[in-house]
Amino acid sequence: MNWIYWVCVGQAGRMKPEANLTGLFVPLVTPFTNDLRLAPDALARLADEALSVGGAHGLVALGTTAEAATLTTEERKAVVRICSAACRAHGAPLIVGVGTNDTAAAVMTLRELAQSGDVAAALVPTPPYIRPGEAGTLAHFTALAEHGGLPLVVYDIPYRTGQRLSTGTLNALRNLPEVVGVKYATGAIDAAAMELLDSSTQDFAVLGGDDAVISPLLAAGARGGILASANVRTADYAQLITLWQSDSTGPARRLGAELARLSAALFAEPNPTVIKGVLHAQGRIPSPAVRLPLLAASPDSVWQAADLATAPAHRSLQETAA
Numbered sequence: 640m641n642w643i644y645w646v647c648v649g650q651a652g653r654m655k656p657e658a659n660l661t662g663l664f665v666p667l668v669t670p671f672t673n674d675l676r677l678a679p680d681a682l683a684r685l686a687d688e689a690l691s692v693g694g695a696h697g698l699v700a701l702g703t704t705a706e707a708a709t710l711t712t713e714e715r716k717a718v719v720r721i722c723s724a725a726c727r728a729h730g731a732p733l734i735v736g737v738g739t740n741d742t743a744a745a746v747m748t749l750r751e752l753a754q755s756g757d758v759a760a761a762l763v764p765t766p767p768y769i770r771p772g773e774a775g776t777l778a779h780f781t782a783l784a785e786h787g788g789l790p791l792v793v794y795d796i797p798y799r800t801g802q803r804l805s806t807g808t809l810n811a812l813r814n815l816p817e818v819v820g821v822k823y824a825t826g827a828i829d830a831a832a833m834e835l836l837d838s839s840t841q842d843f844a845v846l847g848g849d850d851a852v853i854s855p856l857l858a859a860g861a862r863g864g865i866l867a868s869a870n871v872r873t874a875d876y877a878q879l880i881t882l883w884q885s886d887s888t889g890p891a892r893r894l895g896a897e898l899a900r901l902s903a904a905l906f907a908e909p910n911p912t913v914i915k916g917v918l919h920a921q922g923r924i925p926s927p928a929v930r931l932p933l934l935a936a937s938p939d940s941v942w943q944a945a946d947l948a949t950a951p952a953h954r955s956l957q958e959t960a961a
Contacts, residue, residue: 659732659759660792660820660844662696662863663877665689666704666736668870668911669718670924677714679721681924685870686725688923693873696863697732698722699762703799704867704911707736709930723757732759734792734865740766742779749787760819761787762865764794770801773808784817791817796824796848806831813843822865824848828855836860850902854895857883868902870914871921871948904944908936916941917948 667689670681689695700722701707701715710718719735726733735758739745745763752758763783765776783791793812797803803825804812812818823832823845836859839845847856847864857864857880869876875898882891905913912929913936919927920941927935 660846660862663869663880664697664699664734664865665695665869665873666699666702666865666867668915669705671926671928673926673928675928675930677717678925679717682721686722689873690725690729690731694877695873697734698726699734699736699865701736702762706930733757734760734762737761737763740769742782745783746786749783749789753788758789760790760792762792762794762822764796765800765802765804767800773805777808777811780812781815784815790819792820792822793818794822798826806834809835820844820846822846822848828852828859833859851899854879854899867910867914868905871905871917872901901947904947907940909933912936913940913944917945920945
């Protein structure tokens with residue numbers, strides 16, 4: 640995998656795997672047919688478009704946006720296989736979601752993914768529902784790091800897991816040689832976020848995960864984002880990251896404000912229901928169907944988001960600066 644290299648972390652000679660976690664990663668939806676079967680051809684097209692047309696740096700498979708919890712084992716394998724093929728074709732990194740509150744099961748899943756040789760890192764949330772406390776969370780990730788065989792991106796999303804990680808725990812996690820980044824989705828840009836961003840290093844990436852506030856998080860130093868909204872207007876989200884990285888402050892603010900409105904519309908109902916509605920309206924997936932317990936988004940929500948999604952989809956840096 641040409642996107643992974645090894646760097647020394649200066650701890651007892653141990654080496655730290657660093658996935659190339661810069662730029663936009665698109666956590667793809669899982670397209671279904673009207674009768675709720677997996678639509679592999681549509682998924683393959685979405686994956687290819689995100690990388691070849693949208694300018695995404697990489698993909699995320701089996702995230703929340705993919706409705707991973709509702710997929711069968713065979714469907715999960717198919718999704719990873721399809722996304723792996725797209726990433727191989729474009730020389731792009733693939734991150735795979737491993738969301739579980741069973742440490743032993745997570746280790747087994749990580750080992751299976753590691754054997755494929757196609758996965759750059761696993762995106763792993765704080766164990767949900769159980770709320771094991773910060774000491775238990777640290778023990779969980781330590782076990783995954785020691786026995787899973789894959790670089791890890793910690794997913795800090797307390798409004799889904801019921802538990803926020805303190806800066807101290809995040810710093811302890813980042814010191815694990817296999818932990819290469821965090822998807823930061825706490826819903827706030829506060830003192831803790833600024834401290835985390837200030838201490839970001841080359842071998843530990845902070846990626847934004849709250850779509851509506853990705854622009855200010857990038858301005859504060861985030862290296863990129865894992866953004867569900869980037870299933871729609873992928874190129875503009877990729878460009879937003881480029882603008883902030885090139886210190887094009889004015890254009891970045893304008894584009895960021897525009898995309899924040901789109902993100903708010905796409906999250907007006909539970910993710911990914913509105914996103915799927917928009918993608919279906921655009922003719923990019925065969926159906927807006929989602930699996931229970933999700934219900935399809937209302938026509939009004941889809942219409943409002945689709946209206947914002949039809950804004951100019953991409954502009955060059957020179958056009959934006961003007």
